[in-house]
Amino acid sequence: MEDVKGSDGLGDTELRLGLPGTSTATRSAKRALPEGDEESHDELRRTSATKAQVVGWPPIRSYRKNSFPARKVEAEAEAAAGLYVKVSMDGAPFLRKIDLSVYKGYKELREGLDNMFKCFSFGELSRREGGSGSEYAITYEDKDGDLMLVGDVPWEMFISSCKRLRIMKGSEARGLESRH
Amino acid sequence: MTYFPEEVVEHIFDFLSSHRDRNIVSTVCKAWYRVERLSRRSVFVGNCYAVRPGRVMARFPGTKCLSVKGKPHFADFNLVPHDWGGFALPWIEAAARGCPGLEELRLKRMVVSDESLELLARSFPNFKALVLVSCEGFSTDGLAAIATHCRGLRELDLQENEVEDHGRQWLSCFPDSCTSLESLNFACLKGEVNAGALERLVARCVNLRSLKLNRAISVESLARILVRTPHLVELGTGSFTVEHRAEAYQRLIHAFRKCKSLKSLSGFWDVAPRCLQSIYSICPNLTVLNLSYAPAIQGADLVKLIRHCFKLQKLWVLDCIGDKGLAVVASTCKELQELRVFPSDIYGTGTAAVTEEGLVAISSGCSKLNSLLYFCHQMTNAALITVAKNCPHFTRFRLCILDPGKPDPDTNQPLDEGFGAIVRSCNDLRRLSLSGLLTDTVFLYIGEYAARLEMLSIAFAGDSDKGMVYVLNGCKNLRKLEIRDSPFGDAALLENVGKYETMRSLWMSSCDVTLGGCKALAAKMPRLNVEVINDRVESDEMEENPSDMHKVEKMYVYRTLAGARNDAPEFVDIL
Numbered sequence: 001m002e003d004v005k006g007s008d009g010l011g012d013t014e015l016r017l018g019l020p021g022t023s024t025a026t027r028s029a030k031r032a033l034p035e036g037d038e039e040s041h042d043e044l045r046r047t048s049a050t051k052a053q054v055v056g057w058p059p060i061r062s063y064r065k066n067s068f069p070a071r072k073v074e075a076e077a078e079a080a081a082g083l084y085v086k087v088s089m090d091g092a093p094f095l096r097k098i099d100l101s102v103y104k105g106y107k108e109l110r111e112g113l114d115n116m117f118k119c120f121s122f123g124e125l126s127r128r129e130g131g132s133g134s135e136y137a138i139t140y141e142d143k144d145g146d147l148m149l150v151g152d153v154p155w156e157m158f159i160s161s162c163k164r165l166r167i168m169k170g171s172e173a174r175g176l177e178s179r180h
Numbered sequence: 181m182t183y184f185p186e187e188v189v190e191h192i193f194d195f196l197s198s199h200r201d202r203n204i205v206s207t208v209c210k211a212w213y214r215v216e217r218l219s220r221r222s223v224f225v226g227n228c229y230a231v232r233p234g235r236v237m238a239r240f241p242g243t244k245c246l247s248v249k250g251k252p253h254f255a256d257f258n259l260v261p262h263d264w265g266g267f268a269l270p271w272i273e274a275a276a277r278g279c280p281g282l283e284e285l286r287l288k289r290m291v292v293s294d295e296s297l298e299l300l301a302r303s304f305p306n307f308k309a310l311v312l313v314s315c316e317g318f319s320t321d322g323l324a325a326i327a328t329h330c331r332g333l334r335e336l337d338l339q340e341n342e343v344e345d346h347g348r349q350w351l352s353c354f355p356d357s358c359t360s361l362e363s364l365n366f367a368c369l370k371g372e373v374n375a376g377a378l379e380r381l382v383a384r385c386v387n388l389r390s391l392k393l394n395r396a397i398s399v400e401s402l403a404r405i406l407v408r409t410p411h412l413v414e415l416g417t418g419s420f421t422v423e424h425r426a427e428a429y430q431r432l433i434h435a436f437r438k439c440k441s442l443k444s445l446s447g448f449w450d451v452a453p454r455c456l457q458s459i460y461s462i463c464p465n466l467t468v469l470n471l472s473y474a475p476a477i478q479g480a481d482l483v484k485l486i487r488h489c490f491k492l493q494k495l496w497v498l499d500c501i502g503d504k505g506l507a508v509v510a511s512t513c514k515e516l517q518e519l520r521v522f523p524s525d526i527y528g529t530g531t532a533a534v535t536e537e538g539l540v541a542i543s544s545g546c547s548k549l550n551s552l553l554y555f556c557h558q559m560t561n562a563a564l565i566t567v568a569k570n571c572p573h574f575t576r577f578r579l580c581i582l583d584p585g586k587p588d589p590d591t592n593q594p595l596d597e598g599f600g601a602i603v604r605s606c607n608d609l610r611r612l613s614l615s616g617l618l619t620d621t622v623f624l625y626i627g628e629y630a631a632r633l634e635m636l637s638i639a640f641a642g643d644s645d646k647g648m649v650y651v652l653n654g655c656k657n658l659r660k661l662e663i664r665d666s667p668f669g670d671a672a673l674l675e676n677v678g679k680y681e682t683m684r685s686l687w688m689s690s691c692d693v694t695l696g697g698c699k700a701l702a703a704k705m706p707r708l709n710v711e712v713i714n715d716r717v718e719s720d721e722m723e724e725n726p727s728d729m730h731k732v733e734k735m736y737v738y739r740t741l742a743g744a745r746n747d748a749p750e751f752v753d754i755l
Contacts, residue, residue, distance in 0.1 A: 054584070055259065056259045057584060058555060059257045059613075060522070062256070064340075064472075064522065067473055155452075156452050
């Protein structure tokens with residue numbers, strides 16, 4: 001890791017986290033790790049990579065470490081890319097796109113869709129949510145290409161299988177309502 | 181006491197339950213030694229290289245339960261090279277020759293081959309229980325041998341072992357006549373298991389009280405199993421994911437409702453938050469809950485669950501529970517004795533999940549807390565002082581601040597005072613793991629106050645040899661000392677050499693100890709094995725005769741009656 005104090009004397013002007021006037025405590029040369037408070041945000045990522053190289057730290061059994069590394073990578077990739085799906089509404093002239101990963105659950109999703117489409121009088125639906133005779137139903141197309149009613153499966157399962165959303169109108173929507 | 185007939189003395193010794201007490205009475209006189217050794221049924225060997233297996237069997241021919249530990253603790257964190265040693269076979273061979281009445285075998289951190297499992301299966305007609313913890317070297321073939329030949333097996337408990345998968349047949353090897361199983365744990369197996377055979381097995385073992393499944397077992401299968409085992413006390417689920425309204429999920433809820441004896445739950449791999457609702461009915465009876473393999477469960481869902489668990493005594497979670505979640509634990513789980521909070525984000529790139537606040541909350545709510553393992557991003561002296569005041573009953577206190585050498589973020593001071601408060605307040609402290617920025621001062625406190633301390637783990641701490649010397653001179657009950665990446669050298673190592681014969685072992689890696697220092701120690705103390713473990717890469721590059729000034733990367737010192745072991749690999753030098 002680079003020296004915190006630059007050799008050109010500009011070390012004092014470097015941006016870093018930590019109390020003013022603090023100095024790096026000296027550690028044995030063997031350990032190439034910076035002190036936590038002395039890093040800038042930019043260094044944090046590099047630091048993490050270096051930390052990853054310290055054998056046996058943090059002290060967690062390999063068995064535990066191996067239990068979910070793949071998950072972590074997947075989760076990070078997804079979080080970075082977002083889960084954008086198209087949303088169509090019957091009768092609306094153009095489609096929208098929403099990022100499913102920003103919602104925590106079905107309630108937030110419905111609210112988000114309500115906000116997005118309220119100029120197309122979508123608001124009717126939320127007022128009579130769950131009741132029979134509602135004007136619209138929110139459906140989605142899953143991985144197999146089937147048209148499914150939103151709300152049946154656990155949220156995580158839904159966002160991993162949902163390919164696009166479709167807000168369905170009136171007559172077609174009847175008969176697809178979930179019986180909660 | 182020699183006027184009493186031996187039967188009476190033996191009967192009195194029956195009341196001594198601890199190994200230590202029995203060890204002590206055996207040193208009183210020859211008569212007591214004789215009575216004790218013939219009546220000892222349970223033998224514990226903390227270091228497999230401290231004594232020869234044959235000698236143990238000869239001294240205790242009536243052994244029914246044998247417990248042996250192999251590799252040093254830091255092997256858990258990949259600090260000990262793979263084939264360092266710790267083989268189970270010599271022990272099983274010696275037991276087969278000397279104690280054929282053996283009923284229970286417990287091994288920890290040992291290399292267990294299929295061959296040794298096969299020998300075990302055939303050698304002990306009364307064999308009842310096999311417990312393997314953090315072992316490796318065997319496959320499902322070895323398990324098949326156990327299942328096939330151990331008639332009357334009551335317990336097969338595999339905890340966190342590395343097991344090679346050679347197929348699902350092993351479980352079917354339990355004969356139809358096997359009805360004796362009381363405890364079965366194969367959670368660490370990676371491969372599939374014959375679900376039908378499993379269901380039939382648990383159905384006919386009417387005394388089954390503990391069952392821990394592996395990830396390959398589906399919820400559908402779990403539901404079918406639970407219907408047949410309504411008296412289960414401990415359950416480890418398999419993969420806990422299912423469609424919310426699927427029939428299997430409904431059957432699972434129904435089956436859980438019938439399990440009125442369930443007190444302990446673990447497993448929960450791949451669990452989706454919604455599926456957790458199925459266990460709400462059991463939560464009020466739970467004393468043990470392990471959710472540490474469930475990263476998909478975030479704080480809010482955990483909290484909902486925890487609110488139902490007011491009898492909880494032992495809780496293992498991931499740090500995504502957050503400080504707020506821990507506050508809920510503190511207000512709900514008044515019986516809590518043991519808490520472990522594991523990191524879900526190992527390299528610390530994310531936002532802080534738990535901090536000192538969570539720990540303080542726990543300490544103020546859970547006054548019975550005596551065992552802690554806590555991975556966090558930061559800790560303060562003030563928090564530790566508060567914790568010490570709130571919870572004076574700690575016997576195990578292990579704190580791991582993920583960033584090595586990190587000071588108190590509020591004051592930028594080392595954490596000497598915080599840990600000092602812990603050792604001063606907790607008079608029964610037996611195990612302590614340190615982390616964060618620490619100077620020699622913390623060791624001064626430990627040496628002075630931690631009178632009952634038996635195991636101490638040190639990493640990235642201290643300024644000079646004085647630190648280590650404070651501990652060696654102070655902690656009179658110290659048994660295991662393990663140190664990594666700390667500036668302790670030959671002077672500290674050689675300051676109190678007699679101390680090491682009162683301890684089980686000393687581990688030092690990436691410290692300042694030299695080869696010359698190790699040689700000096702070995703020369704002074706013939707009843708210690710001083711092992712210098714070289715990294716593979718290094719030993720290829722090293723000259724024939726490395727200089728004594730050369731720093732030793734890894735050193736393992738332990739007292740032994742067996743002399744230098746003859747199974748050491750070439751990268752280990754026993755001085």
